[in-house]
Amino acid sequence: MEEHAEDTTTSNTPKKTGPKPKELIKVEVMGYEVGRGKTKRIVFDNDVFKLAAMGCTDREIANWFDMSESTLRYNFSSILEKARVDLKQSLRQAQLKLALSGNATMLIWLGKNILQQQENPNTNDNNQILPYTDDDAGIVEDEQVDAVE
Numbered sequence: 001m002e003e004h005a006e007d008t009t010t011s012n013t014p015k016k017t018g019p020k021p022k023e024l025i026k027v028e029v030m031g032y033e034v035g036r037g038k039t040k041r042i043v044f045d046n047d048v049f050k051l052a053a054m055g056c057t058d059r060e061i062a063n064w065f066d067m068s069e070s071t072l073r074y075n076f077s078s079i080l081e082k083a084r085v086d087l088k089q090s091l092r093q094a095q096l097k098l099a100l101s102g103n104a105t106m107l108i109w110l111g112k113n114i115l116q117q118q119e120n121p122n123t124n125d126n127n128q129i130l131p132y133t134d135d136d137a138g139i140v141e142d143e144q145v146d147a148v149e
Contacts, residue, residue: 032075034067043067048076052083053090 031042043065051061058080062072073080099106111117 034065034071034075039066041065043075045076045079048072048079049083052080053087055087 029042031044033040034043035041048061051064058069058072062069065072095106095110099110
C-alpha cells in the first residue's frame, strides 16, 4: 500500500473571512434608575419622549417600562409634558396643511374650533337673529332692524 504524504503547506483550520468584530467600548449612559433589586434598570429620557409623542397614555408608558404610573410621573413629568406639546403641534400642522390644500371638512372644523365660527347666526347672549337684507349695498335700514326686534 502506498502512503500519502501530508501536504504541510495547507492547514486544516478554516480561514476567517469578513470584517473583524468590533471592539467593545465602555461608555456611560445618562438615564434614570428605576426599580429596586433585580428589577432595577435604566430608563432613557428619549424613549419616554418617543412613546409620549406618539400619544401613549401614562399607563401605557408605565406598563412598557414595567414601572408604576406614579414613578413615571415623578421622574419624567417634564419630558411627558414636552412630548405631548410636540404631539399637539404636529397635529395642528398636519390639520392646517390639509385645510390649506382645500380639504373642506378640515376647513370647517378648524373654523369652528379656532375661529369660534358657528352654524347658527346668533350674535349675542340673548339669541337675537342677525337682520338679513337682499339689497346690493348690504346695508340694513333702521326701520328693518326695528321690525325684526
